[in-house]
Amino acid sequence: MHRWLLSLLLTSVLLGTRTPKRVSADVxxxxxxxxxxxxxxITFLATVKSDVPIEKAWLFFRPQGESDTLSGRLNVNSQGEAFYKHDLTNQSxxxxxxIIYWFELTMDDGKIYTSPEYSFDYEDNRYNWQSRESPPxxxxxxxxxxxxxxNMLDVAILGLNGIQSLLSLSSPKHVDIYAYANSKEMQASLQLSSHxxxxxxxxxxxxxxxxSLPAGPEQxxxxxxxxxxxxxxILLYEEIGPNYGKLPVWLNEGLASVNELYANPDxxxxxxNAQKNKTLYPISSLCTTFPRDASGAFLAYAQATSFTRYLHQQYGSSGLHDLLRQYADGLDCERGIQVALGSTLTQLEHQWRSEYFGENAFLTALYNLLPWLVLLVAALGVPLGLTIRGLRRL
Structure with a gap:
């Protein structure tokens, strides 16, 4: 029995697995x-030189920032010309x-050849782009x-100076700015037709x-x-890192709006109007998303901008930087602001509304003093109780 098992083991070792060897000398x-x-x-093309017939050929490609690798079976003719056409209307x-791409060829003898990686930039080639550069x-x-x-380069530099003044964030590694002639063409390129x-x-x-920068006096x-x-x-993404998604939407959009050189006068x-009509959003409702409709989104942007500007006025650049650090560490919307600024989001919202709209100034002050009033009552309660007990004994 043991001899039979040993024989089976030796046979398995000698035969090994049938994983093909990878070669490159003859392909x-x-x-x-x-x-x-x-x-x-997208049509991928390649010319292959091989001493051995090709049994099958595959293309693999992966867009930047994506984790999933796409693939397609290559058609190869007798001259070694291979091509694959990817339908972007079905899989954008x-x-x-x-886009990084490479080829993998399986030869008739079972050997596999994997090509080096190649790349190309997937730009909107429906237009003839002009370019100009001033790093970054x-x-x-x-x-x-x-x-x-x-002018675009000049404004980008002014925007960078504004960010460094507001938050002292590092300069970006590289930024590409594409300007469409109108919002309709821009939205079509990004498939944002519903927005x-x-x-x-x-x-x-x-x-x-x-x-999108239409020609005209307001360009x-x-x-x-x-x-x-x-x-x-972009700079917030580079600063926050993997937890960029933890950044509250109101803070992300609020900081971006505060950095605008020309603030939205509306x-x-x-x-x-929203304050008078009692339609302001609770700031906590803007932690993870903004309304998708135009009017709701504009109000959310307006609130985020005003609230973020208030925080900057109260806590300065260092306070905002501490706030970013908490979210970079993975804290959620409510906890991050409490750890960084020492107040709850609700307390800060009451203070902002009191400062900006002048509403409930007395109630806001009372609300902020409430924890201290509780402690005061507790501190006075003990001696007062003892005094009352003493009087009852008399």
């Missing part, structure tokens, strides 16, 4: 190219991302002259912002609003 990918129409399809890819910024546009491009009120967007993990004002706003998101009226 080469001598040429690769990518052809695509933004939002429609994030705009302006860098690179701007791209398709309508306007070189002065327009330089027609969105004028700009940022993918902070890509270091890419997309803005510079929109530039001074959108670019510094979106830049704040926010003041919007806030006053």
């Amino acid at each position: 080469q990918v001598i040429e690769t190219s990518v052809d695509y129409l933004f939002g429609d399809h 890819i994030r705009a302006f991302s860098t 910024f690179r701007v791209h546009w398709y309508e306007g002259d070189i002065i327009f491009g330089q 027609t009120w969105v004028g700009a967007h940022t993918d902070p993990d890509l270091g890419v912002m997309v803005v 510079r004002l929109e530039m001074e609003r959108q670019i510094p706003h979106e830049l704040m998101h 926010y003041l009226t919007l806030l006053d």
Whole structure:
């Protein structure tokens, strides 16, 4: 019995597994190219030189910032030309991302060849982009002259200076800014058709912002609003790191709005009307999301901006930096602000509303003093009780 088991073990070792050996000496990918129409399809092409017939060939590709690797079976002709067409209408890819791709070939003899990795930038090639660079910024546009491009660079630098003055955050590694001629074209490129009120967007993990800057007298004002706003998101992402998603939405958008060079003048009226109509949102309801409709979103932005500006006035840049640190450490919306600033979110909201709207000033002061009043009553209660007991004995 033992001899039979030993024989079986030796046979298994000698045969081994049937995992193919990987080789590269007799196989080469001598040429690769990518052809695509933004939002429609991507065609991957390769020319393979091999002394051994190819049994099957696969393409693997992964967009920047994504964890899932996509794949497709390559068609290979007798000349060693291989291609695969990916349908973007069925499986879209994030705009302006860098795509890494490679090939894997299985030969007739069972050996496998894996090519080096290649890459290309998935830009919106429906437009002829012009570019201009001043590190760490690179701007791209398709309508306007070189002065327009330089203006974008100038505003980006002003926005960076504003952030460093507000929070002393480090300069970004690299930022690409793409300017569309109108919001409709911008929204179409990012598949934001259901959010027609969105004028700009940022993918902070890509270091890419997309803005819409229509020609006209307000173009510079929109530039001074959108670019510094979106830049704040990118720097916050680099500062917070893996817990960027823990950052309350009201703080993320509030800081971005505070950094705008040209503040939205409609926010003041919007806030006053909401306060009179008692339609202000509780700040706690803006921790994880903003309303999706235009009017609700604008009010949320207005509140976040005003509340964040109030916190900066009360606690300074160091207080805001402490607040960011708590969220970077993974604390939730309510706990993070209490640890960093020593007050609850509800207390700070009462203080902000009292300061900004002048509402319930006495009640707000009483609410903030409530913990101390409780302690005072408790401290006075003991001697008062003893005094009463003493009087009863008389």
